[in-house]
Amino acid sequence: MQLQDNVAIVTGASSGIGKEIAHAFAREGAKVAIADINMQGANDVVSEIEAAGGAAMAVEMNVMDEAVVNAGVDAVAERFGRIDTMVSNAGIQIVHPIEDFPYEQFKKVVDIHLGGAFLLTKACVKHMYPRKSGSLIYMGSVHSHEASALKTAYVSAKHGILGLSRVMAKEGAKHGVRSNVICPGFVKTPLVEKQIPEQAESLGISEQEVVEKIMLGETVDTEFTTVQDIADVAVFLAAFKTNALTGQSIVASHGWYMG
Numbered sequence: 001m002q003l004q005d006n007v008a009i010v011t012g013a014s015s016g017i018g019k020e021i022a023h024a025f026a027r028e029g030a031k032v033a034i035a036d037i038n039m040q041g042a043n044d045v046v047s048e049i050e051a052a053g054g055a056a057m058a059v060e061m062n063v064m065d066e067a068v069v070n071a072g073v074d075a076v077a078e079r080f081g082r083i084d085t086m087v088s089n090a091g092i093q094i095v096h097p098i099e100d101f102p103y104e105q106f107k108k109v110v111d112i113h114l115g116g117a118f119l120l121t122k123a124c125v126k127h128m129y130p131r132k133s134g135s136l137i138y139m140g141s142v143h144s145h146e147a148s149a150l151k152t153a154y155v156s157a158k159h160g161i162l163g164l165s166r167v168m169a170k171e172g173a174k175h176g177v178r179s180n181v182i183c184p185g186f187v188k189t190p191l192v193e194k195q196i197p198e199q200a201e202s203l204g205i206s207e208q209e210v211v212e213k214i215m216l217g218e219t220v221d222t223e224f225t226t227v228q229d230i231a232d233v234a235v236f237l238a239a240f241k242t243n244a245l246t247g248q249s250i251v252a253s254h255g256w257y258m259g
């Protein structure tokens with residue numbers, strides 16, 4: 001087991017990519033905190049992990065609320081003794097052409113992805129620095145490197161996450177904390193299922209064309225990346241032992257982005 005006795009907190013772990021990362025961490029021996037606004041989903045994931053013999057706890061956490069993030073992270077450290085791995089993964093998607101994009105919605109996307117990542121990092125390093133050890137993992141996207149129409153908010157936030165992670169690689173180094181970004185291509189989760197009809201309507205094309213041309217058109221094999229693919233990368237980063245691998249972004253996207 002690659003993560004025996006590791007303590008991990010994963011935000012947005014009630015669904016999709018975060019949920020699979022939580023399961024993969026638990027299978028590798030980690031104790032996992034499932035932090036999400038969706039408590040029904042979080043409790044279900046905890047039950048599944050416990051039923052499989054693992055250790056997990058649910059934490060109600062809106063990543064936009066600093067006091068809530070601090071209290072949630074402290075509760076995990078209290079229950080499991082420390083924080084070794086942070087996965088900042090909670091996210092939403094809102095798509096509009098800029099001329100129709102309400103500023104409130106732009107701010108919400110940036111606040112959840114980038115503001116949430118900042119707050120979670122700030123809360124977690126308090127527990128990591130004194131122990132001279134920790135792994136910060138951010139869920140970026142191919143959209144941390146590439147742009148797509150309709151996604152001013154999401155692409156801005158995901159590019160910002162690269163900057164945040166790189167600063168943390170520099171600030172964290174002397175404390176034994178490394179920092180990396182995972183950049184998935186399209187993964188069929190609720191976040192993406194919702195976009196298919198929305199983009200079809202905004203772009204005036206069929207749903208099939210959205211999938212084949214917009215989402216997978218630049219991949220080498222017209223295939224979706226899977227939640228398991230991303231969980232494998234997260235386990236690799238969490239288990240990596242030295243600062244040799246810090247300040248990086250790992251793109252898993254069927255060759256959509258080659259950087």
Ligand SMILES: NC(=O)c1ccc[n+]([C@@H]2O[C@H](COP(=O)([O-])OP(=O)(O)OC[C@H]3O[C@@H](n4cnc5c(N)ncnc54)[C@H](O)[C@@H]3O)[C@@H](O)[C@H]2O)c1
Pocket residue numbers: 011012013014015016017018035036037038041061062063064089090091092112113139140141142183184185186187188189190191192
């Ligand atoms: N699905 C993809 O194709 C894809 C590709 C690249 C990157 N990503 C990124 O992966 C991450 C997870 O996305 P997913 O596809 O699994 O989506 P998802 O919708 O399946 O899961 C997102 C989770 O985040 C939670 N969440 C939303 N707002 C929150 C908040 N304010 N505080 C705490 N939790 C909140 C939701 O309740 C949900 O459980 C996101 O950061 C997303 O941008 C997804």
